[in-house]
Amino acid sequence: MAANFLIYGLVNSVVLMLSALGFSLTFGLSGVANFAHGGLYLTSGFIAWMLIHYLGLPAFVSMLLTIVITGIIGALIYRIIIMPVRGIALSEVISTMALGVAMIEFFRYIGFVTYDFTLPPLVAGSVDIVGVSIDYQRLVIVGVGVLLAIILWFFTHHTKAGLALRGMSQDEYTALSLGIESDWAAMLSMGMGAALAAVAAMAILPLGIISINMGYDVLLLALSVTVLGGLESTAGLIVGSLLVGYAMVFTSTYIGPQWGTVVYLAAIVLVLAIKPSGLFGKSKELEERV
Amino acid sequence: MLEVNNLMVFYENALAVNDISLEIKQGEIVGIFGSNSAGKTTILNTMAGLTHHLKTREQRRGGTRITITGDMLFQGENITTMKPRQRVERGIILCRERHPVFRDNTVEENLKLGGYLRKEREVEEGMRFVFDIFPPLTRLKKRKAGMLSGGEKEMVAIGMALIAKPKLLLLDEPLLGLSPHMQQEVVRAAVRIREHGVTILMSEQYARPIMPVVDRAYIIENGTLVMIGTSLEMMENPEVKSAYFGT
Ligand SMILES: Nc1ncnc2c1ncn2[C@@H]1O[C@H](COP(=O)(O)OP(=O)(O)OP(=O)(O)O)[C@@H](O)[C@H]1O
Numbered sequence A: 001m002a003a004n005f006l007i008y009g010l011v012n013s014v015v016l017m018l019s020a021l022g023f024s025l026t027f028g029l030s031g032v033a034n035f036a037h038g039g040l041y042l043t044s045g046f047i048a049w050m051l052i053h054y055l056g057l058p059a060f061v062s063m064l065l066t067i068v069i070t071g072i073i074g075a076l077i078y079r080i081i082i083m084p085v086r087g088i089a090l091s092e093v094i095s096t097m098a099l100g101v102a103m104i105e106f107f108r109y110i111g112f113v114t115y116d117f118t119l120p121p122l123v124a125g126s127v128d129i130v131g132v133s134i135d136y137q138r139l140v141i142v143g144v145g146v147l148l149a150i151i152l153w154f155f156t157h158h159t160k161a162g163l164a165l166r167g168m169s170q171d172e173y174t175a176l177s178l179g180i181e182s183d184w185a186a187m188l189s190m191g192m193g194a195a196l197a198a199v200a201a202m203a204i205l206p207l208g209i210i211s212i213n214m215g216y217d218v219l220l221l222a223l224s225v226t227v228l229g230g231l232e233s234t235a236g237l238i239v240g241s242l243l244v245g246y247a248m249v250f251t252s253t254y255i256g257p258q259w260g261t262v263v264y265l266a267a268i269v270l271v272l273a274i275k276p277s278g279l280f281g282k283s284k285e286l287e288e289r290v
Numbered sequence B: 001m002l003e004v005n006n007l008m009v010f011y012e013n014a015l016a017v018n019d020i021s022l023e024i025k026q027g028e029i030v031g032i033f034g035s036n037s038a039g040k041t042t043i044l045n046t047m048a049g050l051t052h053h054l055k056t057r058e059q060r061r062g063g064t065r066i067t068i069t070g071d072m073l074f075q076g077e078n079i080t081t082m083k084p085r086q087r088v089e090r091g092i093i094l095c096r097e098r099h100p101v102f103r104d105n106t107v108e109e110n111l112k113l114g115g116y117l118r119k120e121r122e123v124e125e126g127m128r129f130v131f132d133i134f135p136p137l138t139r140l141k142k143r144k145a146g147m148l149s150g151g152e153k154e155m156v157a158i159g160m161a162l163i164a165k166p167k168l169l170l171l172d173e174p175l176l177g178l179s180p181h182m183q184q185e186v187v188r189a190a191v192r193i194r195e196h197g198v199t200i201l202m203s204e205q206y207a208r209p210i211m212p213v214v215d216r217a218y219i220i221e222n223g224t225l226v227m228i229g230t231s232l233e234m235m236e237n238p239e240v241k242s243a244y245f246g247t
């Protein structure tokens, strides 16, 4: 029972971290809160499904293609929807939220609501680990999580573009004075965030069917994890995911499955009431904002 | 090299720069002196394209209305409405006031970012030059820039600007908050940078520490040009002398 709890808690935490990663990355690098995150996640699932079923492409190829396509959609969302209102936080939230809802409801409208919508797992079957049966796809999820963490760390610390994005997020005008462009940076970080939403979808969706409401769930999960951990901190994202991840598994095993979802909503409310900057939040000093 | 004609900058209805014309010739070190809110930063930021960027940004979101008139020519080319990046490509590099560095990055990463638009080889060359004129940076390479002292930050900030390969280097109050010794180091560095073929425009509130190395200087008050001259000419004017040279 304890091993079960530990392993499924960990998998659930990595699922949360993956779901939130794109949202957190875009916000951390460009300050844009992309409320279309859940919509992008869902859309990428359906794009992959359509590539497989309408074009007959192999699953793995379809998934890679989906990640690229979703990334491009993200960048275009910045260019078309966000750029004109950049800097007005409320407008950014409202316009991306509206777009996200539109994307999700579009798929409901065209009837993508049956049990036919599933993605194949990368590796089928399951394995026993210390007496706990776990399917390979869940291990794939953990692997993808670890791999992404390494890739992103390398990107932001050792590549020119990554350093430029971090520079822009720390001090826009100094970055500008070195020739880095702020709209380019924001567009890239939106594109990367959207691509990461797609990576998460490709890894997680094979666990079940693609259901419309996942679009909303993923956005709420991403919000709860990032708000809990502090919006701009990587360590916060990891700790936030672990806390919410284990708390969800704990409540649904010991209290009742229907309570699992209450946990992350309660987490948002509690954190905002007690420590609004999040557990790891750096509430910026006034001096730095000027 | 750089020619500014009748530059005016308004923030809403407040006039920050009032009809200023100036010229910087190849190989010079030129000073701009003025007290707080005289308009020094606004002038330098406008040359680097930052004011233009801010103006576009504010326009989009309906914030502060910024008006810029007049024109700027760099090596004969009109740069008045160019983006900051285009100006960096042409060799106009600004080192902003208050020693700005990227706090969460190491000194080395900061310097690398300075060469964002330059080729690998140019960045390496630039690094060597920077470590040569600021030897203390060599042992600070791996330190987080946010942890450095003011003087060390200024060396990093100027270092970044140098690796960006300036033809015209704009230094906004590089001596601000530095000890007399550190001020001397920065002034010495400026001379070496000029010997390297870089033209320099430097703003300061207090003229004495840099006057010996400045070829010509402009004095501005409340956005208006009040005097142009060499250091000798300035010292002869008792009012200027007491305001910008102390006693
Ligand atoms: N973004 C802005 N919005 C509104 N007013 C501004 C803005 N930036 C500067 N100003 C105003 O323009 C005037 C000139 O400011 P500027 O920063 O150019 O002066 P400065 O000579 O650099 O002063 P200091 O020595 O204190 O740095 C000031 O009155 C300032 O309040």
Ligand SMILES: [Mg+2]
Pocket: B040, B041, B042, B097, B172, B173
């Ligand atoms: Mg200033």
